[in-house]
Amino acid sequence: MRVYRTLLLFVCVGMAGFGARAEDVTEIRIGYLHALPSKVRLSLMDVPAENDGVAGALLAIDDNNTTGRFVNQRYVLIDKTLRAGDDVAATVDALAWAGAAFLISDLDADGVLKAAEAAKAHGLVVLNAGAIDDRLREEDCRANVVHVAPTRSMLADGLAQYLVWKKWRKWLLVVGSHDKDKLFADALRRAATRYGAKIVEEREFKDSGGARRTDSGIVEIQRQMPVVTQSAPEYDVLVAADESEVFAGYLPYRTWDARPVAGSAGLVPTTWDAAFDQWGAIQLQNRFTKTFHRFMSPLDMQAWSAARMVGEAAARTNSADPAKLIAFLKGPDFALAAFKGQKLTLRDWNGQLRQPILLFDGRETVSVSPQEGFLHQFSELDTLGVDRPETKCKWP
């Protein structure tokens, strides 16, 4: 057995059960930044757990530690919840002082940028596990941010490829009135143009602030949704852009015309689902459920992937030096096995993790994009999202 003597952090920890002398063990601390999630969801089944995301990171820490036993590395997660009014920069400073070598972020786009700025001063890298905004990988890209979450354009492209493969080319697009709904609609429009779908009409669904779940809700919704969708031109599929969870969940089975729903409800593009069991995913689902007594969410999976990326880089480079690890992650030898049927790698022009997009109907895996036949000269995964020639990212 090779003995790794590099001691990078002078942190002594209780080593019981680790089968190695404490002084030989390298400890790698990962900070986890998140805000408490909103619990407002159209379906009770979608209300996020208190530990949504952080549970995935903790499971990856467990997995990293199982591996770490054999290479004398030990991983620790430092969980920091930001409450309203908390300063992102001060929290990053605190994590840096606590010895974090990497930061996983489940903050919104502005939060990621603030965290990146503060992290830069400490030479730290932020792994963005939550924000899907394309701008973070384009005009607002930062050299010290790696994006594990997919972008809206990757999600939209993954969905569009399937709809086009299905020959459902005529879309009725219904868009919510919040900013993020509009951003998703932008991504869907772009995807329609790229893959030859036609948006026959666009409608806006205004959030008038009504109660989302009330005792009379079902009656109201049953009357309202057909009205919202009536008198549309001939279309194949209704595509909804409603990240704000105002109406999309109410569309299936209630549209004026008998048409399937996709986008924010119905057939949903995502990174994970509790029903997913292919490519060994069942093992991860079992480990997660056994540990946390609930289903694993897409955010859990993104956070798991982020913490596993650190573990993979540290094990392969036999180092805990953030600069070495990030160089490895951005280099040609990095590959993450994340139960998606192929290795995931980083786009070297903007730090985005290449990944297939999974399509679920709420019960089953309907498909996994990229679809057969959507070709690319380097990687079929680059048919999803903004590609190298189109990127606006300019790293200094």
Place this chain on the structure above:
Amino acid sequence: MPMYPRTALAGVILAGLCLAQTPASAFIAFVSNEKGNSISVVDSDKLETIATIPTGQRPRGIAVSRDGKSVFVAIGDDDTIQIFDAKSYKNVGELPSGPDPEQFTLDPSGKTMFVANENDAMVTAIDVDKRLALGTIAVGVEPEGISVSPDSKTLICTSETTSMAHFIDTTTREVVGNLLLPSRPRFSAFKADGSEIWVTSEVGGELSIIDPATRKVTKRVQFAIPGLRSETIQPVGINLTKDGKLGFVSLGPANRVAVVDGVTHEVLKYLLVGQRVWHGDFTPDEKYLMVANGVSNDVSVIDVARQKVVKSIQVGELPWGVAFAPN
């Protein structure tokens, strides 16, 4: 586990070679059907399925005892290894495999079995005759490819998420070495002379050749098939001829078996087989290699000398692996 060294069977091998001119006596293959919850019994002379044995839920790893009398099959969803009589096909007992067994291997004596418990990051050792668990060994996350060296001294277990091969001393049952490998190392096999260990990496898409003495990778073998996306090439099962001259590597969703030169490690040929080819086994005379095609629900029969696929045989739903009785 269709692959194991058969030093104890040298006599049988010789007999097989001598009989090569005359019509070979029929060999019997047992094929585990992961979704069919059954074992298909295939006759190597008739090249057809002659019986189907019902099993517990989710049978995967499969092997025949050294004496040819018993068939062992790992029953993942029932947390056990079932034993079937190789002649009567009757269920004659179980082995305490620990939770969720998938791959397992017998040591050269056939007396000790090692089972990878994928959910629990451990290996269970079992006394086959007494049907008793001897103990467990902690390994990496999602242990899979498990094999014993021909001298019985070393157990190899790969762990998929940890991406390592663990070297375990079979006497002390302690991990004595670890080797990082390309992503998701899936299957391991020793050459019959113990000079090399071959390990496939499913996501890494490679075959690693390892020197057991130094515990280092001596060669990385890559696969490329014109017209196929590299992501679809996912090496899984390995079958090495006893003379160590040829290796057959099943490439999963690439629907090909790669023929690899055992000495130079060059890829000689890709054989088109059924869909999602997984694990296989040789007939005891090594005339044929039979591989299980999970998605097309059949096994492909490969003529080893001619390196040609000669037949496909329908079996049950989602065939996982093949094990021949030594006859």
